[in-house]
Amino acid sequence: MTSFPFLIHKLYRCDFIKLEGGTAIQIHVVRAGESIWVISQAYGTTVQSIVNANQIPEPNRLVVGQALVIPIVGNFYYVQSGDSLYSIGQRFGINYLTLAQVNNISPSQPLSIGMRLYIPPQPKTKAETLAYLEPRGTFVSEALLSQAREAGPFLTYLALFSYEARRDGTLKSPPSQGVTQIANDTGASLVMVVSNLENFSFSGDLARDIFQSTAVQDLLFNNILEEAKRLGSVKDIHFDFENLPGDQREAYNNFLRRAVSRFHPQGYTVSTALAPKTSASERGPWTEGHDYKAHGEIVDFVMLMTYEWGYSAGPPMAVSPLPEVEAVVKYAVSEIPRNKIILGQNLYGYNWTLPIVQGGPNAEAISPQRAIEIAKKYNAAIQFDLRSQAPFFEYYDEQGRAHVVWFEDARSIQAKFNLIKRYNLRGVGYWKLGLPFPQNWLLIESNFDVVKK
Numbered sequence: 001m002t003s004f005p006f007l008i009h010k011l012y013r014c015d016f017i018k019l020e021g022g023t024a025i026q027i028h029v030v031r032a033g034e035s036i037w038v039i040s041q042a043y044g045t046t047v048q049s050i051v052n053a054n055q056i057p058e059p060n061r062l063v064v065g066q067a068l069v070i071p072i073v074g075n076f077y078y079v080q081s082g083d084s085l086y087s088i089g090q091r092f093g094i095n096y097l098t099l100a101q102v103n104n105i106s107p108s109q110p111l112s113i114g115m116r117l118y119i120p121p122q123p124k125t126k127a128e129t130l131a132y133l134e135p136r137g138t139f140v141s142e143a144l145l146s147q148a149r150e151a152g153p154f155l156t157y158l159a160l161f162s163y164e165a166r167r168d169g170t171l172k173s174p175p176s177q178g179v180t181q182i183a184n185d186t187g188a189s190l191v192m193v194v195s196n197l198e199n200f201s202f203s204g205d206l207a208r209d210i211f212q213s214t215a216v217q218d219l220l221f222n223n224i225l226e227e228a229k230r231l232g233s234v235k236d237i238h239f240d241f242e243n244l245p246g247d248q249r250e251a252y253n254n255f256l257r258r259a260v261s262r263f264h265p266q267g268y269t270v271s272t273a274l275a276p277k278t279s280a281s282e283r284g285p286w287t288e289g290h291d292y293k294a295h296g297e298i299v300d301f302v303m304l305m306t307y308e309w310g311y312s313a314g315p316p317m318a319v320s321p322l323p324e325v326e327a328v329v330k331y332a333v334s335e336i337p338r339n340k341i342i343l344g345q346n347l348y349g350y351n352w353t354l355p356i357v358q359g360g361p362n363a364e365a366i367s368p369q370r371a372i373e374i375a376k377k378y379n380a381a382i383q384f385d386l387r388s389q390a391p392f393f394e395y396y397d398e399q400g401r402a403h404v405v406w407f408e409d410a411r412s413i414q415a416k417f418n419l420i421k422r423y424n425l426r427g428v429g430y431w432k433l434g435l436p437f438p439q440n441w442l443l444i445e446s447n448f449d450v451v452k453k
Contacts, residue, residue, distance in 0.1 A: 002414055003234065003339050015180030015401065021215065025068055026043060026067070026069070026070035026072055026075040026076060026255035027069060027070070027410045027411060027414065028042075028043070028066060028068045028070050029066070029067050029068075029384075029411075030062045030063060030064055030065065030066045030067075030068065031064065032064050035052065035060070035062070035291050036050055036059045036060070036062060037321065038052070039070070039373035040218055041070065041225075043070045043072055043410070044069060044072070044297050045070060045072055045078065045241070048225065049071050050068060050070060050071065052070050052071075052441060053068075053069050053070075053071045053438070053439070053442055054069060054320050054438065055369065055436070058376070061376055061379065062441070063372055063375045063376050063379040063381070063382055064382065065375075065379075065383055065384065065391070065393070066372055066381075066397065066409075066440075067391070067409040067410045067411050068410070069148040069410050069439045069442050069443065071442070072338045073120075073121055074118060074119050074120045074121045075118075075119050075121070076116050076117065076118055077092075077116070077117045077118075078112055078114055078115070078116055078117075078430065079111045079114060079115040079116075079217045080113060083111055083193050084096075084111065084366055085099055085100055085107060085109075085111065088117065091117050092122065093122055094119065094120070094122065098120075099117065099119075102118055102120055103117050103118055103136045103370070104406045105325055107329065109235055117283065120208035122212050123335065123419070124291070124446075124447060124448055124449045125421055125447065125449065125452060126448065126451055127420065127427035127447075127448040127451065128156040128157070128301075128342065128426050128427035128429065128430035128446060128450070128451045129154060129155050129156050129157070129427050129428055129429070129430075129448070129450055130156060130157040130158075130159055130191065130303065130342055130427070130428075130430065131148075131151055131155055131157070131158060131159065131347075131430040131432065131433050132161045132429075132432040132433065133148055133158060133159065133160055133161060133179065133192065133430050133432065133433050134161040134162070134172050134433075134434070135176070135433050136173045137175070137252045138175055138176055138225045139175045139299055140176065140177050140178055140179060141176050141260075143434070144411070144433065144434050145178050145179075145182060146434070146435045146450045147434055148179065148182045148186075148264065148433055149182055149185070150438075151433055151443060152182055152184050152185065152187070153187065153188075153440060154188025154441045154444045154445060154450055155186070155188040155368075155448060155450070156188065156189060156427065156451050156452060156453060157188060157189050157190075157191045157234075157235070157236060157429075157431075157453075158179070158186075158189070158190055158191065159191035159193050159238055160176060160179055160181070160184050160190060160191065160192060160193060160231075161174065161193040161195070161240070161432070162174060162193040162194065162197060162240060163192055163193065163194045163195070163224070163227065164194075164195055164196075164198065164209060164443060165194055165196060165206070165220055166198075166206075167210065167216070168216065168219070169210075169215075169217070169218070169220040169222075169223065170219070170220075170223060171194070171220070171223045171224065171227060171228065174212050174428060176231065177429060178233075179234055180231055180232055180438075182247055183233045183420075184232075184233055187452045188235045188452075189234070189235035189236065189453040190231055190232075190234045190237070190382060191234070191235070191236040191237075191238045191271070192224065192227065192228055192231070192234055192237050192238065193238045193240055194220075194224060194237065194238065194239050194240070194241065195239075195240045195242075196210075196240075196241045196243075196244075197242065201243075202241075202242040203243070204241040204245045204285070204289070206242055207241050207248060207252070207289075207392070208245065208248055208251070208253070210334025211248055211251035211252060211254070212251070213257070217255060217258055217259075221258075221259065221262045221263070223383065223445045224237060224262070224263075225262075225266060229355075232393050234268065235268065235269060235453050236268060236270070236271050236300070237259065237269070237270050237271070238270075238271045238273065238303070238432070239256065239259070239270070239273070240272070240273040241289075242271075242273070242275065242286060243285050243286060243289075244285075244288070244289025244290070245285075245288070245289060246288030248289050248382075249288065249289050249290070249291050249294075249452075250291075252289055252291070253291055253294040253295075253298065254269065256272065256294075256295070256298045256299060257298055257451050258369055260299065260435045265284060267347045269299075269300040269301070270298075270299045270300055271299050271300055271301045271302060271303065271304050272295050272299050272303070273288075273302070273303045273305055273333075273344075274289050274292065274295060274302050274304055274305065275292050275300060275304065275305055275326075276285045276293070276304060276305055276306050276324075276328040277290070277328065277331065278327045278330075278331045279331060280292065280293070281436075282365050287446030288320055292332060292335040292336055293329070293335040293336070295336065296336030296337055296340055298337055301340045301341070301342055301426055302332075302336060302340060302341060302342065303342045303344055303429045304328060304329070304332060304341060304342065304343055304344050304443070305344045306320065306324075306325045306329070306343060306344045306345070307319050307344055307345065307346040307430070307431060308320075308321040308346070309324050310322055310350060310406050311363075312352070312362035312363045312364075312365065313362050313363075314351055314356075315352075315356055316350070316352040316354075316356075316363075316392075316404040316406060317388070317397065317406060318385065318388035318389075318390035318392070318406050318412075319346045319348070319349060319390075319406060319407075319408070320344075320346055320390075320408075320412075320416070321387070321388035321389070321390060322387075322388055322389040322390075322412075322416070322419070323387065323388070323417050325343070325419065326419060327418065327423070329343065329423055330417060333423055333425075334440070338423060338424045338425055338426070339424075339425075339426050340426060341425045341426050342425070342426050342427050342429040343416060343420050343424075343425055343427070343428050343429065344428075344429050344430075344431060345408075345413070345416055345428055345429065345430055345431075345433075346408065346430075347367070347368075347430050347431070347433070347434075347435050347437050347440065348366065348367060348368075348408070348435045349365075349366055349367075349368065349371055349372075349405060349406050349408060350365055350366065350406060351363055351364045351374065351403055351404075351405045352403065352405070353367050353397075353402075353403055353404075353405045354401070354402040354404065354427040355401065365435070366405070366407065366435070366437030367407075367437060368405065368407050368409055368435075368436070368437045368439070369435075369436045370435075370436075371391075371393075371405055371407035374395070374404070375393050375395070376453065378396070378397070379395075380392065380393040380394060380395040380411075384411060389404070389411065389412050389415040390406060390407075390408065390412045391407060391408075391409045391411070391412060392404065392405060392407070393405050402412060408437065408440075409439070410439045410443060412420065413439070413440055413443055414441060414447075415429065415452070416446045417443065418450075421447075426450075427448070428444075
């Protein structure tokens with residue numbers, strides 16, 4: 001494949017991913033010439049189990065660089081230079097004598113590089129999970145309901161986006177047909193997402209009007225409570241007020257204080273979505289109005305919107321590169337209790353057509369499954385950028401136009417899960433359901449004991 005001069009290529013292949021906190025899962029990266037049968041034999045499982053876990057439409061056509069989740073109990077580890085049973089045991093939180101016993105080897109036996117050891121499953125970390133559901137139009141499509149049914153068993157919260165707050169305190173409601181039933185069937189608690197969207201954009205002026213009138217706020221809170229009771233299964237009122245002027249920061253804090261005093265006695269928690277920032281002094285229309293420290297004190301939990309570094313109108317890059325995400329987390333934990341922080345994660349990627357032209361067409365949002373199909377169609381090898389911890393590939397379409405695709409796979413998601421465990425955060429939240437990513441839910445199940453309310 002032709003190399004593109006505008007990207008630095010970093011290849012990363014791994015058969016094993018270590019999960020922070022003791023638990024582990026097998027992730028296999030397809031190499032040239034490998035078949036799904038060969039992979040299944042290597043891990044002592046079946047072709048069908050791998051096909052089902054990864055929802056592979058054409059099992060006989062794998063993509064080089066494609067990451068597969070292997071559905072086995074525990075995982076295998078391949079001995080590397082400098083390893084000993086003791087150091088491997090320390091790495092996985094397992095006694096080296098136990099490790100020797102389960103692998104039927106002597107504790108004193110020298111280990112050869114490449115030797116395969118079985119690592120038994122370890123206890124999982126408790127976590128809360130949230131996923132936004134955004135119906136479009138006048139009803140909830142069956143495709144979106146199907147995605148919610150698939151995700152529901154792995155979710156603490158199913159967040160209906162969004163109830164648009166109006167300047168007079170009324171609410172513009174999204175379609176919700178079937179959503180309550182799915183929440184009840186899957187044990188996910190409903191979240192009402194209340195936003196300052198107006199004419200499809202976040203409006204700072206609308207928010208200002210609401211913040212300046214306690215009478216409007218009281219009416220808004222009454223309407224929220226009425227809708228929460230109508231829906232049933234609602235546990236949390238989630239405010240996603242964005243693009244706020246800096247001079248409205250304290251007004252927003254006071255609004256939240258009043259919301260908490262109104263909703264807590266009715267049995268509802270209150271949460272907020274926060275734009276990603278790395279300091280209290282950071283300037284910009286999307287960050288100045290969000291006071292991390294105050295939100296950490298006022299509300300029950302926050303959702304960090306740690307995505308969209310790579311965005312539809314911008315230059316090609318990872319949507320949620322790990323160093324940038326971690327920088328936000330480091331700042332967040334300095335202002336907000338860790339057990340109140342949910343880390344945001346995208347369930348999509350983008351397909352950019354080059355060159356990027358200002359005012360030209362935006363990149364297409366695609367699911368991880370669709371990304372694999374595009375790579376397969378154009379015979380593009382998937383690469384993995386070590387810095388951002390995200391997969392990407394490049395290709396030329398039938399018209400000779402260059403494309404770059406950045407997306408998510410099992411490795412990039414696992415890197416974020418490791419971050420959650422390392423910083424002892426509350427859990428993970430997803431924007432948004434509707435783009436298939438079956439591996440994600442298997443990774444949730446392997447990493448976390450999901451809390452149900």
